[in-house]
Amino acid sequence: MIGEIKCLILMVTRDCNLRCRYCYACGGERKDYMTWETARRAVDYVAARSRSFKVQFSGGEPLLNFSLVRRVIEYLGSHQGGTFQLQTNGTLINGALARELKGLRIGLGVSLDGPPAVNDYLRPFPGGSGSTMAVIRGLQSLAAEGVKVGLTAVLTAESVRSLPRLVELVSYLGNVHGISLDLLRPLGRGAGVAPPEPAQLERAVLAALERAEELARLGGPRVGFREAERLKRLLAQGRVKDHYCFAVSGQSMAVLPDGSVYPCASLSGVEDFLLGHIADPGFSLAGSFRAARWFKQRLSLPSKCGNCPHSGFCGGGCFARAYAYHGRVDRPYEGDCRLKQIIWQWARPAKEI
DSSP: OOOOOOEEEEEOOOOOOOOOOTTTTTTTTTTOOOOOOHHHHHHHHHTTTSSSOOOEEEEGGGGHHHHHHHHHHHHTSSSSTTTEEEEOOOOOOOOOHHHHHHTTTTTEEOOOOOOOHHHHSSSTTTSSSHHHHHHHHHHHHHTTOOOEEEEEEOTTTGGGGGGHHHHHHHHHHHOOOEEEEOOOOSGGGGSSSSOEEEEEEEHHHHHHHHHHHHHEEEESSSEEEHHHHHHHHHHHHHHHOOSSSSSTTTTTEOTTTTTTEEEGGGGTTTTGGGOTTTTTTTTHHHHHHHHHHHHHHSOOOOGTTTOOTTTTGGGTOOOOHHHHSSSSSSSSOOOHHHHHHHHHHHHGGSSOO
């Protein structure tokens, strides 16, 4: 707990060219953009305290402030062990941008929630038109440059039903190395969106996992699921996971365009989780974490996890979702627990314990 900073999240803009119905950051409702001075302060702060860390660029839509993304990578590119990731909606990517992204050697995550009928509803442009075909064109531009991406699918009551069809689309596209299942966080605009029911979640995820295996047997590219692959690695290595993410261990910081600092992007703007401002002369991430009431609540696994046979493989669940659903971080969201149980059912036959 609280050591080297492992993850720096730069929310380089709150502006966005989509109006996703569940966006926790309310992307596009504000037009503020991070300046180079704010980004440099954040990068310098982390680099002085870490031997190796990753920088994640997020938003809003981070490609709307791509000049800053490029500048940060050029500035920090020589830092030993540093890696870069960018989460995008993919709609702005054309051939030229795909080539530049490839040259920057930045890991890409693209958001897509399902086939057009579902994704167009959940992730529209401001005028209401669907974004799916623009995302597919962006993915195809990346594929033409030999760039593979990870795909993030937010699971809502609306999207979860089409998860097997999303696997089919991903298999067809060919340059998606895996899907990450991101359960809805009812924050920001997401407060008005329904999460999947437990039985619905189980049926859809198992069906998607089975469809991925079936398509691979038929000769298509293997579509992996990040959650399943992580669990398989833990099982193979005989390891356990004592925290869900770096935010729970006090080793991450998310910086907003105005320089305010939060433990993770999902809780950005939630006053209870404000850790300070990167420009403050006395700013101390470690000190802010130690002083935070919610951090003390997650110094150990939630009490509910005590008798759970899967607790060593999930780290107690996402504390941002716990807060969003229960108003506290020490009571796991039931959907997190159910998803881990489903993945366990799937992964365990590969290596019995």
